[in-house]
Structure formats: C-alpha cells, structure tokens
Amino acid sequence: MLIRSVRSFARSFSRKNHYQVGIIGVPFDKGQRKGGVELAPDTLKQAGLINELTTLGLDVKDYGNVEYEVSDVSVDNMSQLGHVSGCTKKLSETAQRVFEDGRNVLTIGGDHSIVIGSIDAHVKAKKNVAILWIDAHADLNTNKTSESGNVHGMPVALLTSELSDYWPYLPGMDWQQPMLSIRNVAYIGLRSVDKYERLVIEKFGITAFGMEDVERYGIHDVIHMALRRIDPDNNKSLHVSFDIDSLDPLEAPSTVRGGLSLREGIHTMEELHRTQRLNAMDLVEVNPTIGDKKDIDLTISAAFHIIQAGFGYTRRGLKLPEGITDMPLQTFR
Numbered sequence: 001m002l003i004r005s006v007r008s009f010a011r012s013f014s015r016k017n018h019y020q021v022g023i024i025g026v027p028f029d030k031g032q033r034k035g036g037v038e039l040a041p042d043t044l045k046q047a048g049l050i051n052e053l054t055t056l057g058l059d060v061k062d063y064g065n066v067e068y069e070v071s072d073v074s075v076d077n078m079s080q081l082g083h084v085s086g087c088t089k090k091l092s093e094t095a096q097r098v099f100e101d102g103r104n105v106l107t108i109g110g111d112h113s114i115v116i117g118s119i120d121a122h123v124k125a126k127k128n129v130a131i132l133w134i135d136a137h138a139d140l141n142t143n144k145t146s147e148s149g150n151v152h153g154m155p156v157a158l159l160t161s162e163l164s165d166y167w168p169y170l171p172g173m174d175w176q177q178p179m180l181s182i183r184n185v186a187y188i189g190l191r192s193v194d195k196y197e198r199l200v201i202e203k204f205g206i207t208a209f210g211m212e213d214v215e216r217y218g219i220h221d222v223i224h225m226a227l228r229r230i231d232p233d234n235n236k237s238l239h240v241s242f243d244i245d246s247l248d249p250l251e252a253p254s255t256v257r258g259g260l261s262l263r264e265g266i267h268t269m270e271e272l273h274r275t276q277r278l279n280a281m282d283l284v285e286v287n288p289t290i291g292d293k294k295d296i297d298l299t300i301s302a303a304f305h306i307i308q309a310g311f312g313y314t315r316r317g318l319k320l321p322e323g324i325t326d327m328p329l330q331t332f333r
Helices: 002-010 037-046 049-055 081-100 112-126 155-159 161-166 195-204 211-217 219-230 262-274 293-310
Strands: 013-015 020-026 059-065 104-109 129-134 185-190 207-210 237-243 278-284 313-315
Touching: 020 037, 020 049, 020 081, 020 112, 037 049, 037 059, 037 104, 037 293, 049 059, 049 293, 059 081, 081 104, 081 112, 104 112, 112 129, 112 155, 112 237, 112 278, 129 219, 129 262, 155 161, 185 211, 185 219, 207 211, 207 219, 211 219, 219 262, 237 262, 237 293, 262 293, 262 313, 278 293, 293 313
Parallel strands: 020 059, 020 104, 104 278, 129 185, 129 237, 185 207, 237 278
Antiparallel strands: 013 313
16 A cells, blocks of 8 residues: 555656666664664665666666674764764765766665765765755764764764864774865754754854744745755755654654654755755655554655655656657547
8 A cells, every 4th residue: 555655646746857876775773772763774675665766767776785894992972883983984985886886875774873974975976065954853962962972963063074173083983084064054844952052053153944944934945045055056966864753743653743744845855856966865764663554654655755756756747658649539420
C-alpha cells in the first residue's frame, strides 16, 4: 500500500530533467543514544526507494552502505567520537567519489552527525557551497555547550570556520578542516534551540528562520529570503540537510509537534531543485522502530516524497508522453 501511494504521488510529477544520482547509505546511530535510525537506509531501500527513483527517470547508482573502522579516541563530553570520526571520514571519501563520477549525492542516514562527512565532501568537491539546514534543531553546540554530549547536536559547529576556535583538538578528526563559512548556512524550521545555540546565532548573525517565521511569511518567501542571504549571486552549489524531525508528527509520527507540514517540506525541496544548483541532499533521523506499522509507513512515505521533490518532480499533473498529439477518435456509424 505504501509503495502504491508513493508511486501514485510521484507519477503525478512532471519530469523536466534527467539526473544522475548516487545514493549512499549510512546506517549510523552513534551520534545520539536512541537506537533505530541505523536501520533507515536499508528500510528505505527495501521499501523501494531506488526502484522508484529509477522508474521515474533518474539514473541512480547505489554506492552501498558506509563501513568504517573505529578509532580509539575520546574528548570530554563528546560521546562516541571514535565512531563518529571513522564513519564521517569514510562517508566524505565515498561522497567525493560520487561527485567525481558526475553524480548528485543523496545521503541516507543515520543520525544527523553523519553530515559532517557529506558536507565536508561537498565543500572539497565544489568549493563554493551554501547549506540549507531543514531541522527543528540548530545542531550548533560544542562539547562545552552541549548538555548531552551527543554529536548529532554539533555538526554545524564542527563544519564552520568561524567556530573553529571554540573547539579543542579533536583526535581522529584531522582529515576534516572547517572550511565552510557560517554565512553560507541558513536554517529553516527551527523550533527547539538551546541557549548557547541562540547566542551563536545572534553573535554571528546566522540566517535562521523558525516555525514562527514560516507562519508569518509563508514557506515560499522563507525559502527565497534564505537563498538571498546565503547565495545572493545565485552561483553557489547548494546542499540541503533535511532532518525528518523538521516535519510535524502528523506527517512523521516520531517527531515533535509544531513542525512543517509535508506540503511545506515538499515545496521547500521543489524550490531548491528549481535553482538547478542543488547538488547534494541528506535525509536523516528517520527511525523505523518508533510507532506502529501505520506510523512507520507514514514516516517512510514522507521521506520518499521529500527525496523525490528534491530531484525534480513537481505537483503539476502528468507530463504529456511523446507521440501523443490528439484524442483517439471514435466515430459513430
């Protein structure tokens, strides 16, 4: 039933472009303490993600799931650093290979810490990159400001050059240098921001639109205000990091109330695709162990819709097939 509903939705899209996509699965849960997110890559594939994208006209190559070696390293209040460093390094290497193959990168997590690797790869491959962070949380903590020590709440702080002085030496992370400017990051959908994260947002003038802004201006205007701030010359390679918890629990039952509707999430991805500069996408924090079967199917369906919208499908009805020029005649005699 899930696949039929997604197929029905997707076939109502028009196809404007033929895209080459490389999918990387990252079955990783060590950036936080709740099991289940590591199952998402295989769950989405088993639900038919690759087949759906392929049958809808995309040239899709599956680069498999990331496998990594664990380093024996640690830093105060930074949980599972050995796992995080090993996984994100391997992901960065794999994603760089996808870019070298001339494909757009679709990374399926896993928790949000994995994007340290995918964004690192994007910056190394394309240099001039802007990030749209679609999330309920800012993920701007350091090991000194985090209350939990979970690295999935730290990736933006790790990736950005302006915050490099707020970190100690991180063993195992020498491969990753913070080359991304915080001026090139925009948040959409924030609704749970820690006190030090709020301080950093205000201190550095980070582009940040919370759910209140979405309510006030509408999602369409918020998207374009964000793009004008982080990509004023329309020349950056765009990367969207989409946390499923940005959506309201009516759309993805494992999330917290007050989030984006599925329509707002889809429209966000449609608008970013229309820039013709969206070259990488992360879909993270899908947990197929939370809720009953109906809840899980709803979350997976939402994830499918978000991914498809990011790769060029718009809700404008069926495209006219080649060779169809007129209605079939049925002359009554």
